[in-house]
Amino acid sequence: MYRKLEDTINQLHSTENISEERKSILQPLIDFVQQKVNDKQEININFICTHNSRRSHLSQVWAQVAATYFNIPNVHCYSGGTEETALFPKVTETLINQGFSVFKIADNNNPVYAIKYSENALPVIGFSKKYDSPFNPLSAFAAIMTCSQADGGCPFIAGAEKRIPITFEDPKISDNTPEQSKIYTERSLQIATEMFYVFSMIKK
Numbered sequence: 001m002y003r004k005l006e007d008t009i010n011q012l013h014s015t016e017n018i019s020e021e022r023k024s025i026l027q028p029l030i031d032f033v034q035q036k037v038n039d040k041q042e043i044n045i046n047f048i049c050t051h052n053s054r055r056s057h058l059s060q061v062w063a064q065v066a067a068t069y070f071n072i073p074n075v076h077c078y079s080g081g082t083e084e085t086a087l088f089p090k091v092t093e094t095l096i097n098q099g100f101s102v103f104k105i106a107d108n109n110n111p112v113y114a115i116k117y118s119e120n121a122l123p124v125i126g127f128s129k130k131y132d133s134p135f136n137p138l139s140a141f142a143a144i145m146t147c148s149q150a151d152g153g154c155p156f157i158a159g160a161e162k163r164i165p166i167t168f169e170d171p172k173i174s175d176n177t178p179e180q181s182k183i184y185t186e187r188s189l190q191i192a193t194e195m196f197y198v199f200s201m202i203k204k
Contacts, residue, residue: 001069001118005099009069012189015197026194028164030201032142033072037202043067043075044141048150048157052081052128053088055146055168055191061095061124062192065117066199077124078141080131082150086110087126090175094184102126132158166194 001009018026029045036043045063049056056079067075092102092113099117106112106127114123129135131143131154143160145151151165168191174183 001065002099002101002116005065005117008098008189009065009192009196012193012196015193015200018194018197022194023197025166026198028162029142029144029166030198032162032164033075033198033202036074037072037204041074042140043072044078044137045075045144046078046080046131046136046141046160047144047146048080048082048131048154049145049147050082050150050153051085052079052083052130053085054091054171055187056081057087057091057126058095058188058191059144059146059166059168059195061100061115061117061126062188062195063198064124066192066195068117068121069196070199070202072199072202072204076137078136079126080129080133080136082131082154084110084130084133085128087113087128088172090171090180090184091188092126094181094188097185098188 047056047059060077060079064077096102101116103114104111105114110128113126115126116123139159140161142162143157145165148167171184171187174180
């Protein structure tokens, strides 16, 4: 992985700082991944939020990095929304500051980004899309609901093998305030810490 990203990972809060309540919320995802590993099956995870613009992308990227870091094979992370908007620019700025290489591969109202965490790894492709976009898996995946609005508004996710609410506070609350960079950084690191906890618990 890139050196700066490794530095960020080394500075993540200890998983001991994750509350027992949060660990219980994360446990169903651990169970899903572990079962797939035991059965030697592909592991498809789709992180879903309302606009697919902030939390779902951060979760997708950090989960993919965590799976690679802990050498969990056949993990494919995706993201989607209940509606299509655009990946919020502050998210890519935050990821760059934390050591990722991000470059735009299509520029329009809904830009497409390649988000790389290693020189030789496939990039995570980041752009806003509905959760059932053909870009995403249509069956045999875990649907991770990263915001309560999407969780409540989508009682049924077609094709999902398992539906797991793991919600995070929206960093959008800090937009247009002096706290914006701090809040986006904190939310990204919280998500990173929790995804690293999930994949650290997997027994190969």
